[in-house]
Amino acid sequence: MANSQQSWASFAPSAAEPWDLKKVAHLHRRAGFGATWAELQRDLKDGPAPAVERLLKPRPQTPDEQQLIDGLRQGVLDSRDIERLKAWWLYRLLYDPDPLREKMTLFWHGHFATSNRKVQSVPLMLHQNELFRRHALGSFSELLAGVASDGAMLVWLDGAGSRKEKPNENFSREFLELFTLGVSNYTEEDIRQAARAFTGWERELEDAFELDRVRVRFVADQFDRGDKTFLKQTGRWKPADIVRITLEQPAAARFLVRKLYRYFVSETDEPGTELIEPLAEELRRQRYAVAPVVATILGSQHFYSRAAYRKRVKSPAEFSVGLVRALAVPRADVSLLALAVACERQGQDLFAPPNVKGWDGGKSWINSTTLIERGNWINDVVWGNGSLGLRGYDPVAWAAANGIGRERTVPALAELLLQNDLAPEARELANDAARDGTPDGLRKALQRLCHCPEYQLA
């Protein structure tokens, strides 16, 4: 335990490790999708505890915001357009008062990677997204139970149509391999037995007129009520029992914690037992409530250490949304539909992960094509793109709004975007660009800053 406390000891600012802009921005990149100048300054001033607290306990949505979200959501359902669904989620990534929840929603989307390419139903994909959001920081156990009866998942992994006579094993296989335990922690027989407990789902159309109005229905007759021996326990198990028994396995908590570590801390180094075990224990102790573990991570010394700092590659959503957030691009100048396409081109097509394992992440995000696409998005945001309805960015207005003088604009942008983690040559290039003092010069400088390799790192 002492060891665990050491590993995840709380961060306390010191002379050697001060609470500085780097750490504030790091927190916002990992726990959310980046922060504006004002947010950075606020959290810098308030210190680490309030900054983390604000992320863990955000203000609730105002009734006005709630109404807006509902209206946009209804528009998605009416349009039946998956692009509109992407735009709706991107709206939340950009503007929701609870960025950590959205970050975790994205985590679960990658974890339970379900693609609309097969599901072919905007309503089902929306409902799944809402399931992830509801349980984003809640109980993993409840989330698993929800996923086991989620329409999109049942279509995606063929649970719909799995009957007692012929249970479909696709879902139970992934449930054990990708969602809970990981390979070599169960047997083929366990898959078969779990599959029996997940039977009884039928797929049907809500309305003969509308083929995307698919719904799944539980048909009690088709559920296998018999005894199942799953992970050495025998009983007339139902899905909830399968979830319970699975989460009793020591491997379960470790498996999830490893994934959380990779998501929040580092993609580069495989964490040792001394890092994983304490978190796994915490997760078990909290009955699989996710929030406390995330809180431990975000508040830890380790999180702000070299082991974590710039040890992840920004995902396309983090990159594209992050740029818009950091620059506080005026809403009227944002095109969410274009943003969705940008993410897709950079390799992260929301609601369409490449396979059941989700996006690989890490270095795989970056190749010559996606890098160009990242550059294109920078261009579009900075210079505008008429055909996408994007107006160019106004760095002068940004500086004025934040009380930053002309001379300070480029250095401030370097702090905002890179926290000065850039090579001197790069800084020089940015300064050169802005030397003529024109707005276009500032845009050029901004563009050069965004092109720094460090900007690709989360």
Place this chain on the structure above:
Amino acid sequence: MRRAQSLTVLHYIRRLADTCAAGAMTDSQLLELFKLRQDEVAFAALLARHGPMILGVCRRLLRHPQDAEDAFQATFLVLLRRAGAIVKRDSLGSWLYGVAYRIALRAKARTNRYRSCDAADELPDTGREGPADLLVRRELFAALDEEINRLPEKYREPLVLCYLEGTPREEAARRLGWSLGTLRRRLEHGRELLRHRLERRGVALSAGLAAAGLGASIAPAAVPAGLAATTLKAAVLVAAGDGIAAATISGQAAALSKGLLHAFWLTKVKTVTTVLVAVAVLGAGIGRLAYHAQGEAQAPANKPQTVADDPGAEMYPSKRSKKDLSPAARVAPGAEDDKPKTVSVSILGSDGKPLAGADVAGIGRTMSKQRIRREGGASEILGKGKTDGDGKFSFTLPGSASEHYWNVFVVARGNKHGLGSKDIDLAPAPSSVELRLSPERVRRGRLVTLQGLPANGVAIRLAQVRSQSQEPGRLCVRDTFLAEDMPVWPRPVVSDDQGRFILRGIGLEDVPSIAVADARFASQEFEVKPKSTNHSEVALALAPGRVVEGRVTYQDTGKPAARARVFVQARENNLFLPGNAEPVECQTDADGRFRATAQVGNYVSVAAYPPDGEPYLLVRKGMEWPKTGQVKQDVQLELFRGVMVRGKVVERASGKPVAGASFEFRWRRSQNPYYRAEVGAREDHPVSDADGKFQIVVPPGPGHLLVKGDTADYLHAEITEHELSSPDVRSNRRYYPDGLATLDLKPADGAHNVTIGLRRGVARTGDLIGPDDKPVQDALMLCRSYLPYDFDLNGMTGLKIRNGRFALPGCDPEKPSEVFIYSHKAQLGATAKLVGKPGLPVTIRLLPCGTAKARFVDEQGKPVVKLWPLLEILVTPGVISANNIEVQGIQAETANMMNLHPGIYNDLRSDDQGRAVFPSLIPGATYVLLAQGLGRGTTDLKKEFKVEPGQTLDLGDILWPSKP
């Protein structure tokens, strides 16, 4: 934008029609709608409903995707071809299944000869199967299809509906007219039967046969949009003969200038409007589609005296509303007096007491007077004003209202009461109407952009009010139904700085739709339906505008076309269906440039009309919006030069000009070096002026100018679809214009002059008497070229005869016209040949109808039960096509008995002994008996016979092979 391709059709249908409860339309109603109007929307709905299942059958039987798609299309073409003949039924699925199965088998037999059993990879991918599994699955599916096809219909119907088409149980039960219990029982029995049969074949499918598996693994997810589109296109080509020529809308330059013009393939705004009316009527449970027997009003018939008791009322009682969609309903006499009638309207408040000072209007939706394309749509205000102290208001309904109006309705709105409307049943037209208004509930909304910003200053108009009331006659009313701004309709509002708006004048339970028109946003319509009681206000997200801009030039000179009219329309599907909003119209500037903000939708069509008077043709371009989040598209259009035709229509004998004649140019598709699919004659059909003069710009190359006189008095010419369009058009039907000019102009030709002579025929008058020598009060006369054929150039659709006197206009003095007369009420009938000799009234004696009976047996002599035989009067000899797709020769023209005696023929089936009885047969007429069984095309059976007066003809045993 990416989306489930199959949804587009559905979505479209939903948007267009579901707002008015089209979801509740049965197959039969859709089919009727299609038959009635050749309406693509209805056809698309059928396509959407049954397409996936059919594609599934085809894909399972045919290895090659192209073959499957061909078979898929063929299946729908069969439906199309037989749409006029299929016995009414509320579930087409099973019938289509059989057709598809047979077509696919045929195709398989054909393709197997030269294509080895290759790829198995076209089967739907279910995830984790290897190729071997797929092959096994394919065999299994083939067996499954075969056995499903062999199931008795009562088991197959529910199986097809519920498992292959995924229809919810409740819906399936409703469609089949069974109780839920019956449906469940039959489903279970069907499954059991299927399982047994498959096991007998050595296919162990017990597990795979349980409900979900069957549905999930067999029903394919989607019909690719492209396939749906081409099928629909093919359907319309078959129906109309030619793509662009069919893309015709009626109306003149005036209509064009009103922006009532859609672009691309097939565009019939007015049709849609009428469909909406139809749907509204259907949705309200009225189901009476009035239909104007064209030309009849002008027929110089002896005006019948006022008929006290209306024969039609009995013949087609309005209670049978939904069945009255058959063409017979259209030719049936309208039930109202010919004299104007005062309709007294009582407006009641929500408390049931008379509501004084309410705004009220009586509105008739008229049918077009033009005789080439018969499309209603315009509205006529029959009366408007305020209710008096007793809540009363009255207006005058013109005589023969059912012949002039699609429907007539009252709409009212009072203080603290919401807008209400009520359809007036015109048969018989009532003298009083009562409309109770519900209390007003103010709706609050807030328009926002996708980024959540308020959309301020947006003009919002109330586009539609959908009544939730179950009360009969309640309508879904659109603002376009009102001819003009009226106090009864709530005024447009503008969103405030916060995007907020308030909608007043809507009843408590009604659902209003608002439409926004603002260059910043796509034109779009929303139903304002608060999702929960938590919010008194609802936020509505506006999709961003998409700009289509470009330039129109003249193809021959490359110069800009200034003042060209450009119509931009975006839809949510790539079908050539009109969208739910009117196209956006703009005009090119001096440099030929245009710019328009399109509606919501990823499929955009742009049409350019040359400036008036310029000898150029219209051009259309369609495109899919790129998946890039783009907000702008550039479109370049070139106007091809046509040839100006100046002409005159005269009466051939006297040289007298014919005013009001209408025209349609049909461009030959085959052997026409100039033919281009995207180019065509302008669609604003000219009408001849008082001097009989007209002008029209036609494309170069071979084509026909078809002319229809202003009345039905002219002799008919005859020309076939193959002659008009191309011999590869599958349906070679006849057209009967009054005049015809064959043109083959060169592009270099200057203006071309043409005089078209119409020959005036003779209105042949006569009397109908019964065997007792007394006049036969009411009857229907069918005649070749007047045959009910709900499409363009065929004149009236059957002559209603009242009081025993008739006058058939346009009879040929030299050539006899064969007529078929049927009196439903008296059960009498006759055939006769009328020669157009003036002044000699003839007397036709009607004789008692005959009856035929038959017994259907299979090869073993066993009775075939529940067979659906079709009986048609052969009016014009020719090819009677059944389920064969390719048709040689000219199509016969037949009148289905279902339309003359729907009460019997709609539901006629062979009984337990395989027997069927066919009553009400016209003595001397040739009948064709076709039979239709489940899982087959219409027929392998075609039997012609005639009956003597009063005779019961025994057709004996008729072989109906057990295997298709």
